[in-house]
Amino acid sequence: MKDQDLEALLQDLSVEEKVYQLIQYQGANYSDDAVLTGLLDQNHITPHELGMAGSTLCIWGADKLKKIQDAAMAIQPHHIPMLFMLDVIHGHRTVFPCPLALGATFSPELVEECAAVAAREAAAEGIHVTFAPMADLVRDARWGRCMESTGEDPYLNGRMAAAMVRGFQGDDLRNPDHIAACVKHFAGYGAAVAGMDYQNVELSEHTLREYYLPAYQAGIEAGAKMVMTGFHTYNGLPCTGNAWLMRDILRGEMGFDGVLISDYCAVNEMVSHGLCEDLRDAARVAMENGVDIDMEGRSYAAALIGLVEDGTIPMARLDEAVRRVLKLKNALGLFEDPYHGASETQAKAVVRTEEHRALARRAVTQSLVLLKNDDAILPLRPGKIAFIGPYLEDADLRSAWSFSGEAADNRSVRAAVKAQAVRAGWEVRFSQGSTLLDNGTRHALGVYRNDDFLLENQRLCAEAVELARWADTVVLCLGEHRLQTGEAASRVWLRLPEVQQKLFSAVAAENPRIAVLLFSGRPLVLGEMAEQAKAVLACWMPGTEGGDGIVDVLSGSVSPSGKVTMAFPFAEGQEPMCYNGYSTGRPQVPGGPSEYTSRYLDCPNAPRYPFGYGLSYTTFTLSEVSLSAKQMTKKEMITVHAKLENTGTVAGTEVVQLYLQDLVGSRVRPVKALKGFQKVSLQPGERVDVQFTITEEMLRFYTARNRFESEPGVFRVYVGTDSSVEEYLEFRLVEEG
Numbered sequence: 262m263k264d265q266d267l268e269a270l271l272q273d274l275s276v277e278e279k280v281y282q283l284i285q286y287q288g289a290n291y292s293d294d295a296v297l298t299g300l301l302d303q304n305h306i307t308p309h310e311l312g313m314a315g316s317t318l319c320i321w322g323a324d325k326l327k328k329i330q331d332a333a334m335a336i337q338p339h340h341i342p343m344l345f346m347l348d349v350i351h352g353h354r355t356v357f358p359c360p361l362a363l364g365a366t367f368s369p370e371l372v373e374e375c376a377a378v379a380a381r382e383a384a385a386e387g388i389h390v391t392f393a394p395m396a397d398l399v400r401d402a403r404w405g406r407c408m409e410s411t412g413e414d415p416y417l418n419g420r421m422a423a424a425m426v427r428g429f430q431g432d433d434l435r436n437p438d439h440i441a442a443c444v445k446h447f448a449g450y451g452a453a454v455a456g457m458d459y460q461n462v463e464l465s466e467h468t469l470r471e472y473y474l475p476a477y478q479a480g481i482e483a484g485a486k487m488v489m490t491g492f493h494t495y496n497g498l499p500c501t502g503n504a505w506l507m508r509d510i511l512r513g514e515m516g517f518d519g520v521l522i523s524d525y526c527a528v529n530e531m532v533s534h535g536l537c538e539d540l541r542d543a544a545r546v547a548m549e550n551g552v553d554i555d556m557e558g559r560s561y562a563a564a565l566i567g568l569v570e571d572g573t574i575p576m577a578r579l580d581e582a583v584r585r586v587l588k589l590k591n592a593l594g595l596f597e598d599p600y601h602g603a604s605e606t607q608a609k610a611v612v613r614t615e616e617h618r619a620l621a622r623r624a625v626t627q628s629l630v631l632l633k634n635d636d637a638i639l640p641l642r643p644g645k646i647a648f649i650g651p652y653l654e655d656a657d658l659r660s661a662w663s664f665s666g667e668a669a670d671n672r673s674v675r676a677a678v679k680a681q682a683v684r685a686g687w688e689v690r691f692s693q694g695s696t697l698l699d700n701g702t703r704h705a706l707g708v709y710r711n712d713d714f715l716l717e718n719q720r721l722c723a724e725a726v727e728l729a730r731w732a733d734t735v736v737l738c739l740g741e742h743r744l745q746t747g748e749a750a751s752r753v754w755l756r757l758p759e760v761q762q763k764l765f766s767a768v769a770a771e772n773p774r775i776a777v778l779l780f781s782g783r784p785l786v787l788g789e790m791a792e793q794a795k796a797v798l799a800c801w802m803p804g805t806e807g808g809d810g811i812v813d814v815l816s817g818s819v820s821p822s823g824k825v826t827m828a829f830p831f832a833e834g835q836e837p838m839c840y841n842g843y844s845t846g847r848p849q850v851p852g853g854p855s856e857y858t859s860r861y862l863d864c865p866n867a868p869r870y871p872f873g874y875g876l877s878y879t880t881f882t883l884s885e886v887s888l889s890a891k892q893m894t895k896k897e898m899i900t901v902h903a904k905l906e907n908t909g910t911v912a913g914t915e916v917v918q919l920y921l922q923d924l925v926g927s928r929v930r931p932v933k934a935l936k937g938f939q940k941v942s943l944q945p946g947e948r949v950d951v952q953f954t955i956t957e958e959m960l961r962f963y964t965a966r967n968r969f970e971s972e973p974g975v976f977r978v979y980v981g982t983d984s985s986v987e988e989y990l991e992f993r994l995v996e997e998g
């Protein structure tokens with residue numbers, strides 16, 4: 262539709278029609294043949310209201326959505342098509358590794374491909390908008406939503422958020438293979454106090470701008486059509502009613518002109534927050550502060566017509582919000598094709614194809630992080646191997662936030678091992694070893710109950726010990742339950758369920774040659790396991806192809822290359838943590854005094870595994886780091902050179918990382934900050950020159966003058982294979998002339 266026709270349509274709408282464009286209802290309001298019967302009685306929504314709504318969330322399926330679309334367009338006086346939105350977070354039917362794992366690939370190219378496949382599958386099943394990427398920076402592993410983030414670093418998160426937006430949206434949203442992206446949760450949601458979901462966020466403006474905003478900005482600059490507010494309060498105001506965040510920063514400074522949607526019921530929740538008296542007040546505050554769509558909340562439905570009719574909300578503001586929604590529908594081509602190319606035939610052709618599964622398998626192999634590998638126990642040599650643990654049998658490797666993926670489509674580790682064992686020369690035996698969860702947790706999560714819990718675990722453990730005695734090597738498949746991660750899944754203990762820890766100890770007492778496959782949606786506290794196991798491979802929540810991808814790495818057909826993107830602590834008390842904080846006035850200096858410095862008395866300051874860390878089956882040597890100049894002006898650049906050599910015996914891939922430190926600034930500067938990385942694959946003995954270019958833009962920060970700019974002075978350059986690199990070179994940024 263042409264812009265002027267869109268504007269004419271807008272002007273022709275009644276207030277009721279306009280308001281309903283801003284209302285989004287749950288897909289759960291529809292039964293399977295939604296259009297005929299329609300509603301869940303308890304929600305008190307009439308078929309008329311449901312059909313008038315501008316959008317629906319969390320429902321998919323080509324035929325179903327087409328029916329709903331037809332019915333809605335018939336109800337709407339101007340036959341405006343509805344938008345269908347869903348959390349397509351890391352895949353649709355083909356489930357890719359969770360975002361924390363995708364971050365570990367350090368490959369924006371791969372992440373873009375995964376997002377493009379997710380978009381193709383979701384679009385074929387009727388989806389127009391995904392609530393992704395989640396660009397929230399995370400530093401606190403207690404927060405369950407770490408699994409939805411790509412980690413603790415603003416630069417990496419920005420690269421990944423932009424890659425996801427490009428993958429989802431492509432070049433033209435009319436293309437039926439693409440869907441619109443929604444950057445969330447604006448802003449700073451990952452910094453919830455004490456890692457408790459929905460808690461308020463206490464961040465200085467400086468920290469918010471330097472660390473938390475860049476990834477949202479990168480997603481917006483990549484063209485994201487939608488942004489979602491956060492549930493939390495920032496600076497004493499819920500984000501959904503926060504004029505500074507939404508009007509000044511998002512619309513003003515970032516220039517975002519797309520649709521701003523509230524998080525689920527976040528408009529209503531301003532009443533619980535104590536900012537608003539009732540739903541009417543909440544609708545007013547959200548509208549005044551720029552929220553266009555009220556997701557599932559009933560505030561706009563309850564009060565917006567009245568607020569416009571009595572002049573509280575000006576018609577111009579209503580028009581602004583509706584115009585944005587109509588523009589998005591137009592960008593997707595819905596006025597010409599309200600189904601956006603969705604059909605059962607198209608879905609059959611694109612959903613979970615061999616090609617998509619192959620991509621998912623590749624993504625798994627690249628996301629696994631080898632945390633430890635003593636005696637080169639991995640890859641597994643031919644011999645007798647006992648595969649033990651609750652994650653062995655579990656085909657449900659999806660993680661939370663994969664609504665549309667199905668457990669039945671996943672291949673378990675056990676099934677994948679069986680398929681590859683003969684070729685690898687493994688004589689394999691399997692044992693479950695323990696339940697996945699402790700009994701108490703099982704009840705809390707409502708997973709299932711078992712009154713014979715103790716007896717069952719004693720029996721499973723005894724079987725496992727027997728198997729460990731037989732084996733040359735034991736592979737223990739342990740981890741968190743997928744429901745222990747994701748939204749509202751905060752934890753204060755970051756250890757494995759007790760029942761699995763007991764299994765580990767019993768097996769280790771029998772056979773010390775243990776490789777642990779660790780499944781989790783967050784960094785965990787590994788305790789003694791990290792010392793006692795010979796190898797630990799972080800497998801995250803790997804998705805549909807988890808089993809096969811993991812076995813590819815166990816067998817050595819692929820060498821692991823993933824890198825930690827969120828530090829693994831020694832103890833929960835270290836949280837929150839990050840490699841790139843500010844120095845205190847009394848930092849702990851290697852070799853220096855430790856009394857009266859910033860330190861814990863009972864735990865190292867550093868994490869067990871820092872950001873950027875991960876081993877390979879081969880070894881790499883990084884040497885001859887040099888700078889093309891010792892000084893640059895703002896218009897000049899410096900080239901960093903380093904030699905990377907594969908000094909081992911097998912092919913492998915390393916991520917070379919560039920960190921900078923600004924020694925003195927008008928505001929304190931991070932002790933180190935990632936500014937570039939390169940993923941390099943080398944054959945044994947191969948050696949290459951790796952280059953980075955330092956530009957003035959990379960030196961900018963939010964200065965005491967309240968703007969992003971660089972300041973002359975000395976900078977340190979670190980090139981390493983993780984963030985703990987200590988050797989550096991220096992250069993000086995000077996004024997011109």
Ligand code: BGC
Pocket residue numbers: 318319348392445524525748
């Ligand atoms: C989450 C959002 C999600 C929305 C819709 C909310 O509870 O915070 O991230 O997009 O639900 O499912």
